[in-house]
Each structure stands twice: as C-alpha cells, then as structure tokens.
Amino acid sequence: MTRESTCSSVRPSAGLPGRLPVHRWIRLAAWSTLAASAALVGCGKKEEAPQAAAAPAASAPAPKPEPLKIAFAYVGPVGDGGWTFAHDNGRKAIEKEFGDKVVTSFVEKVPVAADAERVFRDMVGQGSKLIFGTTYGYMEPMLKVAADNADVKFEHATGFKQSANMRSYNSRTYEGAYMAGVIAGKMTKTGTLGVVGSIPIPEVVRNINSFTLGAQSINPKIKTKVVWVGEWFNPPKETEAAQSLLNQGADVLFQNTDSSAVLQTAAKAKKLAFGWNSDMTAYAPEAHLASAIIDWGPYYIQATREALEGKWAGGGAVWWGVKEGAIDIASISDKVPAETKAQVEKIKAGLKDGSFNIWKGPILSQDGKDLIAKDTVADDKFLSTLKTYVKGVEGKVPGGDKK
Amino acid sequence: MDALPLLIAATLNAGTVLALAALGLLINERAGVVNLGAEGLMLMGAIAGFAAALHSGSDGVAFVAGAAAGGAFAAIFGLLVVYLSTNQYATGLALSLFGAGLSAFVGVGYVQGKLGERPQFALPWLADLPFIGPALFRQHPMVYGAIALTAALAWFLYRSRAGLVLRAVGESPESAHALGYPVRRIRLAAVVAGGALCGLAGAYVSVVYTPLWVEGMVAGKGWIALALTTFATWRPARVLLGAYLFGGVTMLQFHLQGQGVDVPNQFLGMLPYLATIVVLVLISSNAAWVKANMPASLGKPFSPNN
Amino acid sequence: MFKLEPRTQPSRRLSWASPVLALALTVLIGVALFVLLGKDPLRGLQMFFVEPLKSAYALSELSIKATPLILIALGLAVCFRANVWNIGAEGQFVMGALGASWVALQSGVEGTLFGGWGGAIVLPILVAGVFGGMAWAGLVALLRDRFNANEILVSLMLVYVAIMLLGYLVFGPWRDPGGFNFPQSITFAADTQLPRLVAGLRAHVGSLLALVAVGLLWVFLFRSYRGFALQVGGWAPAAARYAGFSSRSALWLSLLLSGGLAGLAGALEAIGPLGQLTLYVPVGYGFAAIIVAYVGRLHPVGIVFSGVLMSMFYIGGELAQSRMGLPKSLTGVFQGLLLFSLLACDVLVNFRVRWVRSKAPSPQPSPASFPKDGRGGNTRSA
Numbered sequence A: 001m002t003r004e005s006t007c008s009s010v011r012p013s014a015g016l017p018g019r020l021p022v023h024r025w026i027r028l029a030a031w032s033t034l035a036a037s038a039a040l041v042g043c044g045k046k047e048e049a050p051q052a053a054a055a056p057a058a059s060a061p062a063p064k065p066e067p068l069k070i071a072f073a074y075v076g077p078v079g080d081g082g083w084t085f086a087h088d089n090g091r092k093a094i095e096k097e098f099g100d101k102v103v104t105s106f107v108e109k110v111p112v113a114a115d116a117e118r119v120f121r122d123m124v125g126q127g128s129k130l131i132f133g134t135t136y137g138y139m140e141p142m143l144k145v146a147a148d149n150a151d152v153k154f155e156h157a158t159g160f161k162q163s164a165n166m167r168s169y170n171s172r173t174y175e176g177a178y179m180a181g182v183i184a185g186k187m188t189k190t191g192t193l194g195v196v197g198s199i200p201i202p203e204v205v206r207n208i209n210s211f212t213l214g215a216q217s218i219n220p221k222i223k224t225k226v227v228w229v230g231e232w233f234n235p236p237k238e239t240e241a242a243q244s245l246l247n248q249g250a251d252v253l254f255q256n257t258d259s260s261a262v263l264q265t266a267a268k269a270k271k272l273a274f275g276w277n278s279d280m281t282a283y284a285p286e287a288h289l290a291s292a293i294i295d296w297g298p299y300y301i302q303a304t305r306e307a308l309e310g311k312w313a314g315g316g317a318v319w320w321g322v323k324e325g326a327i328d329i330a331s332i333s334d335k336v337p338a339e340t341k342a343q344v345e346k347i348k349a350g351l352k353d354g355s356f357n358i359w360k361g362p363i364l365s366q367d368g369k370d371l372i373a374k375d376t377v378a379d380d381k382f383l384s385t386l387k388t389y390v391k392g393v394e395g396k397v398p399g400g401d402k403k
Numbered sequence B: 001m002d003a004l005p006l007l008i009a010a011t012l013n014a015g016t017v018l019a020l021a022a023l024g025l026l027i028n029e030r031a032g033v034v035n036l037g038a039e040g041l042m043l044m045g046a047i048a049g050f051a052a053a054l055h056s057g058s059d060g061v062a063f064v065a066g067a068a069a070g071g072a073f074a075a076i077f078g079l080l081v082v083y084l085s086t087n088q089y090a091t092g093l094a095l096s097l098f099g100a101g102l103s104a105f106v107g108v109g110y111v112q113g114k115l116g117e118r119p120q121f122a123l124p125w126l127a128d129l130p131f132i133g134p135a136l137f138r139q140h141p142m143v144y145g146a147i148a149l150t151a152a153l154a155w156f157l158y159r160s161r162a163g164l165v166l167r168a169v170g171e172s173p174e175s176a177h178a179l180g181y182p183v184r185r186i187r188l189a190a191v192v193a194g195g196a197l198c199g200l201a202g203a204y205v206s207v208v209y210t211p212l213w214v215e216g217m218v219a220g221k222g223w224i225a226l227a228l229t230t231f232a233t234w235r236p237a238r239v240l241l242g243a244y245l246f247g248g249v250t251m252l253q254f255h256l257q258g259q260g261v262d263v264p265n266q267f268l269g270m271l272p273y274l275a276t277i278v279v280l281v282l283i284s285s286n287a288a289w290v291k292a293n294m295p296a297s298l299g300k301p302f303s304p305n306n
Numbered sequence C: 001m002f003k004l005e006p007r008t009q010p011s012r013r014l015s016w017a018s019p020v021l022a023l024a025l026t027v028l029i030g031v032a033l034f035v036l037l038g039k040d041p042l043r044g045l046q047m048f049f050v051e052p053l054k055s056a057y058a059l060s061e062l063s064i065k066a067t068p069l070i071l072i073a074l075g076l077a078v079c080f081r082a083n084v085w086n087i088g089a090e091g092q093f094v095m096g097a098l099g100a101s102w103v104a105l106q107s108g109v110e111g112t113l114f115g116g117w118g119g120a121i122v123l124p125i126l127v128a129g130v131f132g133g134m135a136w137a138g139l140v141a142l143l144r145d146r147f148n149a150n151e152i153l154v155s156l157m158l159v160y161v162a163i164m165l166l167g168y169l170v171f172g173p174w175r176d177p178g179g180f181n182f183p184q185s186i187t188f189a190a191d192t193q194l195p196r197l198v199a200g201l202r203a204h205v206g207s208l209l210a211l212v213a214v215g216l217l218w219v220f221l222f223r224s225y226r227g228f229a230l231q232v233g234g235w236a237p238a239a240a241r242y243a244g245f246s247s248r249s250a251l252w253l254s255l256l257l258s259g260g261l262a263g264l265a266g267a268l269e270a271i272g273p274l275g276q277l278t279l280y281v282p283v284g285y286g287f288a289a290i291i292v293a294y295v296g297r298l299h300p301v302g303i304v305f306s307g308v309l310m311s312m313f314y315i316g317g318e319l320a321q322s323r324m325g326l327p328k329s330l331t332g333v334f335q336g337l338l339l340f341s342l343l344a345c346d347v348l349v350n351f352r353v354r355w356v357r358s359k360a361p362s363p364q365p366s367p368a369s370f371p372k373d374g375r376g377g378n379t380r381s382a
Helices: A022-044 A083-101 A116-124 A136-148 A172-187 A202-216 A236-246 A261-268 A295-309 A338-353 A380-384 B003-029 B038-056 B059-083 B089-108 B133-136 B141-159 B161-171 B175-180 B182-209 B221-231 B236-259 B265-285 B287-293 C014-038 C041-049 C056-081 C089-104 C115-147 C152-171 C206-223 C223-235 C236-245 C245-276 C287-297 C300-324 C329-348
Strands: A067-074 A103-108 A129-134 A153-155 A166-169 A190-198 A223-228 A252-255 A272-277 A288-294 A317-320 A329-331 A370-372 C001-005 C349-354
Touching: A067 A083, A067 A116, A067 A295, A083 A103, A083 A272, A083 A295, A103 A116, A103 C300, A116 A129, A116 A136, A116 A252, A129 A136, A129 A166, A129 A295, A136 A153, A136 A166, A136 A338, A166 A295, A172 A202, A172 A252, A172 A272, A172 A288, A172 A329, A172 A338, A172 B221, A190 A236, A202 A223, A202 A380, A223 A236, A223 B236, A223 C001, A236 A252, A236 A261, A236 B003, A236 B182, A236 B236, A252 A261, A261 A272, A295 A317, A317 C206, A329 A338, A380 C089, B003 B038, B003 B133, B003 B141, B003 B182, B003 B221, B003 B236, B038 B059, B038 B089, B038 B182, B038 B221, B059 B089, B059 B182, B059 C329, B089 C287, B089 C329, B141 B161, B141 B182, B141 B236, B161 B175, B161 B182, B175 B182, B182 B221, B221 B236, B221 B265, B221 C152, B236 B265, B265 B287, B265 C115, B265 C152, C001 C223, C014 C041, C014 C300, C014 C329, C041 C300, C056 C089, C056 C206, C056 C223, C056 C245, C056 C287, C056 C300, C089 C115, C089 C152, C089 C245, C089 C287, C115 C245, C206 C245, C223 C236, C223 C245, C236 C245, C245 C287, C287 C300, C287 C329, C300 C329, C329 C349
Parallel strands: A067 A103, A067 A129, A129 A153, A153 A166, A166 A317, A190 A223, A190 A252, A252 A272, A272 A288
Antiparallel strands: A288 A329, C001 C349
16 A cells, blocks of 8 residues: 655655755744744743742731632533532632632642642642642642642542641542432332442442442342443443443432433433432433532531631541531432431431441341441441442442452 | 343444444545544534534534534545645544544533433334334434435445545546546545534534533544444445444443453453454455455545646 | 645745744634633733743653653654554553553562562663553554554554553552552552652653654664665655665564654653553553654654643643633644644645636646656655
8 A cells, every 4th residue: 555745845855854054954043032032021021920939928917818829629620510510619618608818729620640740739839728639549649749838738538648738538428329329219110220330449339338228228129230430420431331220120320420421311211310429400300319419518618717727737537428518418309209308307317416327237248248247337447448249239349359 | 131122222322423423434535535533523513513402402403513513624624635635644633633622622611511301212103012112213313314324325325426436536536537527626525524424423422322511522432433434344334333333332341241240341342443453454464355445545645737 | 816836846944934834823823712712812822831931840840741742753753754654652652651560560579570670670661661662563563564454543443452451450450459449550669760850850861861862863864774764665665665675674663663662651651750550641642742743844853842842732731721710621722723734834835825817727637647746745656
C-alpha cells in the first residue's frame, strides 16, 4: 500500500530546516522573541500577586479581618447531579452561613493523577487557607502539599491518612443505603434487587450489604444482584449495567455510581430506583422511590467555624451520619406505603439517638458463616475494612478474596 | 427465560449507535477518505442533539440538529482534506480533539439538563408476540431506522449509478476524474453525509440511549465505529451485524458478571479490538482480498491535474 | 475568486512562518472565545502564556508536562518522516509504564530479580519501560511487515488493548493489598524515585533525557546515513528502492524507536509524577504528541518549542479554570484549533493564493497528463 507524504515542506534534500541558512534562523529567533515579549509586556500590568509575596493584609493592622479563603477540589463536574453536586451544595451552605467572612472557590474535574498536586499548590499560592479535597485519590498529593505548607488546613474526604495540618472526613452512606433497602424490600415484587456498583472498595461493599440488610428486615428472602462498572462516573456504562440488572430480574435498582443514568434506565423500563448522593427526583419522578443523600453542609460549616475561630486541629478522622445531619433519605415517593415511611422515620430517630444499630448481629456472610455474632455491634474498624458480602447478595466481590 | 429477549433488545439498542456511526464512516471510506475524527463528530452531535431536545422538546428536532452538527464539522474537515489536500490522519485527529473539547465547552451549561419522561415504543401487534416481541419489537424507531439505512446503503452502493460512481471514486479517483466526474465534490459530499450520520449517532446516545449530557459521554464509541468499518470489510450488512456484535460485548460483560462468572471483564472488553486486528490481518495478508475489499485510494488525497 | 496555485518550490519562508501563523490564529480565536464568555481576554491569554512561565515552580511543572510530550513526539517525527503512521503512541506509553512498574514493584522485595538494587533500580526501570513500548510498537511493525496490515488501525486498536491490560493489572494482580481495594498499585519505594533537578521542585532528570534525545535524534535525522535512508524511504519509496534503501528496515526502525521513546516517557511518568500505577496513566499524551510533532515541523528543535507550547495549553487550561472559572475543556479546543490552523496554513507552503477574475473553462484532462510531479505537493503513488 502506498502513502502520500506528510509535511510537504520538509524534504530530505534541498529545503530541510536543519540546513537553513543563517539569516533564516535569525528571522525565526526574531519572530519568537517578538511574540514572547509582546505577550509578556501586554500582560505584565495585569499580573496576579505572585505566590512568593505574602498576603498584604497580614502585616497591616486591618479594621476588619480578611475573609477566609476556602478552596474546593472536585473530581467530577459540578453538574453531575450526584457526588460533586452534593459537595458544591455544602460549599454554598458555607457561603450562606458565613457571608462575607469567607470567600470560596472551586476547581472541578481535577484529575486524580499527577496534575492534582499542581492544583493544590496553586490553591495555596492563591491564598487559600482551608482546602477541601473531595475524593480518595487526592490523599497523596494533599499530604505532600500539606507537608510544605504548615499554615494551610487540609480536609480530605474518604481518606485514611492524616497529618499535623490535614484531617479526614467521611459520611456514613451506609445508613442511607440501609433505609433505602427498607423501602426497596417493601416495593419489590420479584424479590430481586439490583445494585450498580462502582469500584469494589469497602465503602461500596458496605453500602451494598447495608442495602440488602435493610431489605431483608422486611423480607428475609430478598436477593441482591450486583454489577460493577469499574468507575465512579460513566453514564453510558451505568445505563448498560442497569439494563443488565433489569434483564436478570431485578425490579428495584440501587446505585453507588455518580450519575442519574441508573434511575433513568429504570424509568424507561417502568421499574423503580433510588437517587444517590443528591436528590434525583427531577430526573425521573415516576421511577424515583427516594434519594439517599449526603448533606455536607453541617460538616463544612463546622470545619469553617473551627478555622475562623482558630480551633481547627489536624490529624483526626471524622465519620458523620444521620446523627449529625450528614445523611438523610429524602423525597420519599407517595408510592411508598405510609407504614413503611413511618418505619423509616423510626429508624432515622433511632440512628439519631443511638438506639438503633444497623450492623448488629446475628449477620451471616454470603457463605452462611457468622459475620457478626448475635447481639454484637460491629465497630467502625470492622466496617471500614469490610470486604465480604452478606447472605443474600449474589456474586463475588471482584478481588475481594485477595489478602 | 426473560433475560435472553431482554439481552437481545439491549444489544440491538447498543449496536444501533455503532451502526449509525460506522455506516457514516463507511460512506467516507468508500469514497477514499479516512475520518479519524468520528469521536469528535459524535460528541458534537450529542451535545447538539441534547440541547435541541431540551429546548424544543422533540426528539426529531434533536436528531436533525445532531446530524446537522456532524455534517457541518465534517464539512470543515472535508474542505481541508479534499480541497486543500491536508493529511487525512492528522486532520481527522485534530477534529476528534477539537470536537471533544468544543462539545465539552459548549455543553457546560447542559450538564444538569433533564429531558423529562422518555416515551416508550412498541410496535402495535408485534410487540406482544412471545419472546421475539420483547426482543425485537419494543425498540426506538431509530433502531429500525438503522436497519433500513443499512438496506438503503447496500442498494445505493451496489445497485445505483450514484453508488457506482462513489465506489469508483474510492477505487481510483484518477480514472473517475478522467471520465469527467467531479471527484472532489463527490468526496466532499461523502464526507458530509458520513459526518451527518456520525452526528446522528451521537444525538441518539444523548437523547435516547442515556438521556443526559456529560462531557465525553460517547466514551470511545467513535473509535470502535472506525474499527468496525474495517472489521466489516466495508460492506453495510456486515457493518450492521458487527455493530450488534460489538455492542453486545458490554452487555455480555455485565450479564456474565451477574451470573457470577469470574472472567476479568477487561479481557471481555478487549475483544472487539483484538477481533478487529485479526480481521485486518486476515484481509490484508492476501493481496487479492485487499483488492476485493479495501477501497484502493483510502487515505490518499486527490487533486485534479492543473 | 480565490484560486490555489501550486508553487514551483515549497516556500521555505512560509514553512517556518506557518506554525507561528497557526498559533496567532489560535490565539485570535481564543480571544474571541474569551470575549464570548464574558471573561477578560487579556487575563485569559495571561493564564495560558505567562503564568506557566512565571516562576521556577511554574517552569518545573511545565517541564514535567513537556517531557513526555517531547519524547513521544520525537519518536513520532521519525515515524512520520518515514511515512509510517504510528497513531498508537498512547498504547506504547501505557506499556512502557507497565514495564517500568513491573521492575519498580520489585524494589526492596526479597528474592526478586531487582529487589536488592537499591537506588540503581531506576536504570532497569527505564530500560524496562523502553522495552515495553518497543515490544508494543514492534507488534505493529510485525503485522505490517508480514501481513501488510494497516499500521494506523492496528496501532490504534492496540491502544485500547493496552488500557484494558492496565485495568486488569491494577484491579487484579498488582493491586495494593493495603489500599482498600482501590484500583492502584502500591506507592513505589523511595529507591525508585527519579533524581530531582532542583531540590523542592518536581522537575526530574527525565527532562535532561529528553534534551539528550533531541540532540541524538537531530544527529540521526540530519547527519546520519541511516536517518537519510529512512526519510528517503518515506518520501520517495521508488527512489529509495532504486538506491537500495530498505523500506522494511525503515518501518521497523521507526516503529521500534518511537515505541521505545513512548515507553520511556511512560516509565518516567510512572516513577516520576505518579509514583504508582493507577487507572489514570493514559492521559492522552500519545495523541497530543502527534500535534506536537506536527507543529514542530517534525524537527527535533521545533518539537521542543511545540512541546513547551502544548504544555502551556495544558497548564493554562487548568489555571484558567481555577482562577477565572473558564471550563477546562478549553485546552482541548485550543489544541485542536492549533492543529487545524497549522494544517490550513501549511497549504500555503505548497500553494499560492491567487485572485482570479474571469472564470476560465477548465480544460478536460487528458490521460497523458496524470500528475507525476516529484517536487512539491503530495506524491500519490510509489
């Protein structure tokens, strides 16, 4: 097969740039210098204060303190209607609560890779003193930047490493999953539930288990099928995963992925599903049963308050749930019978005052053995390393048996 | 078993996206032009279609908008490649990068858009047939449209004069030019038509398949469509079947997962690509096969003698 | 109306002005976009062209982004000059990262091949990366050599196969057992870290390697016999055959070279900025490098400039988002625009724009006048 040639101007014989006469090189250098200096001169006036310069307000005694600069790094787009959307709502809650005492900014779609560190350093360079990183993958970059900037406070979501000026926070999404499971258990006609899983980390396994436990509290014979997408956010794939679950007999779907695709797929097939992370009612009102939402507002407001009052301390790890107002099950549909709604309210109250425990034995694991003994309550450590399915969940956790 | 007809239905749905795009690429390549920008065109079609559906409330308008967007950007590509004889591969790549960036850019305001309840489709009497009813007759009209398009394209290529000219341009533009045909205009027309189909496929993704907009939502289907056209040796019917095959692979992955089969799903995911390489090797190794199957002027620019 | 007239000689002046013109065109459209979005265009330009160059830290970050782009583009330049269309550099990049990780994971582990190497393990890591990329590109060469399979499609398909392989490894055998089941490998041992150029900054020796590669490739392309033979083989295969230059060896040489360079870039990325193997190794450098190669006129020195330019687009896009609220997708828009403009401007190198007033009847071409110019313009057949 023959081909046509490429850059026709570059040829092996006469005219190769490598053999240009001297005056051509001079001309090229002149062009480049001209262009570069034009850019630099033209923009020099509008330069930002370079990161080396200290914040001007720090030295002079000001009548009013400078607003606290807070920056957020999001892994997804603000408009995803799910995970990042929930975090952004938390950010807006901070603005509403503290008014002009704070100035917030955010960067969305910060990749979980080498680029993340640069973004965090730039946030520090722009004067942010409280920085929130909203996904697990930012842990290492944040640690590095935190080590270099002791006066900046770092808050990391869903991580497990802390330092003197960095701490972790997380939400008990499994409580929302449990309550959704209770509703699902009541509403399913086939007795088979479906979950579209993202990445098989303990958090997601825990949510699948809690969902199943909730459903089994209504109907002990409930089965849950799980399909793994391998990503947090991929609407077409989530659609196909949801479709596959429906094909296999599930008639109520749950998800741990970030878009509304699962809900919409269920709607198309005239089945039922839940919203996740944010209230997804508007996407498919006729299929929506309830949304297990995360409200980051309470925690973000507290963290900001601590920073403003000088009470912020790093090194800790916080795990908030229904009790602290971080988790809720919202917009329960009218399709759900009143008695189930009442039951969910009772569970909520029980979680709030600590009288109700989701992970209280006896709970069997998938192979029938005791996972949690009778009357024992699982502690946080057990929950955060959970890698096995409970009885009733079908399939295997990908890589779950690897030690 | 309920699962099988539903699996078939889902496969038809998934395959339609690929089929539409690949048929468009087939028109391109039959005229001798390789358009690596398929992914960008699909994304532009997706955002155009979604925006149109959101504003107008009509799926039909959305499809037209998607096709128009795809055709318009393909026209830019076509002008560069056909009339200015720029390198097809580089230009196509530029188109795919540009289309991805521009669609994300334009689509920023649409990420939370909701299209409202999607209509259900079922052919009146056929949909109630046991097994094949749910498997075949509860699809969106575009699925049947893709099948009709395949037939139409096959007829066009092999039974019509215009199709013969198109193929001639693809095989030997010099000869076609010598016979007095406006080779460049024909190539441009092929590029625009092909681009319109890619845009239509994109609109189908964002309006029917997964009715929302998120950047990059086409997620590589454009590249699969490129592979598909080669895999199907540039014949419409084979493109359609191949599209169902490739589209079915993802559904198969999830189905197997649900059944508890332990094959790492990445290996299943590799299958379409490995299959294409195998086909490429097979058809290229035999010179006679190459002649019989591949448009001879594929990738080569043409300019009439001045 | 305008008419394009082929020049008798490709214009050397425009061959150098074309990238600058293309950049100017891109900037112009960029300014228009900024204005359309209601943002200060000058500040927008500043994000892209000034901020990435402002401080030592900024330059260090620029070098981290530019190094893989330049390395891959150098290899692609050789390929394109040999008329071999390696579109699969992204896959070779990934395979390089995989090869490098295979060695890096052994650091400090008892009983493995490289366990006891200490700091010197960086060398076998990079070599493994080079081999990984070479092997992947070699596959393409093999299929083209033996079966005449189109290298464009084969290399492209292999990109996705490589990405799937990466996914399999980070979800499976290479997953960090202490990483809560996240699809990533362990953080590589400190021994595997690349030596830094300046303490406190992220710039690493990879940048020096890239500059060395620039020099070596310049010598290869413009001062060596093999390089000359390779390019002739690409430009005029018939003449090459006549002169005894083997297009087969050009095929293998260019693919192995570009695969090796892409693999090296992947290795540097894995042990440098990333420090572990994750799903996010493929970020599109392999495709962006095609643009870098083109804008750099397939010339090693030009590639340095265009590599820096593309890196400025990447970083500028990030900054434009974080400081001005502009969508990050601008980066892709600019990159695509740059290549489009360049391709359009390139036309001027071979064609002159003429204003034709009257419409002359186009002559009927006779079979004898089939185009056969071996000078400017595009050659069509071997």
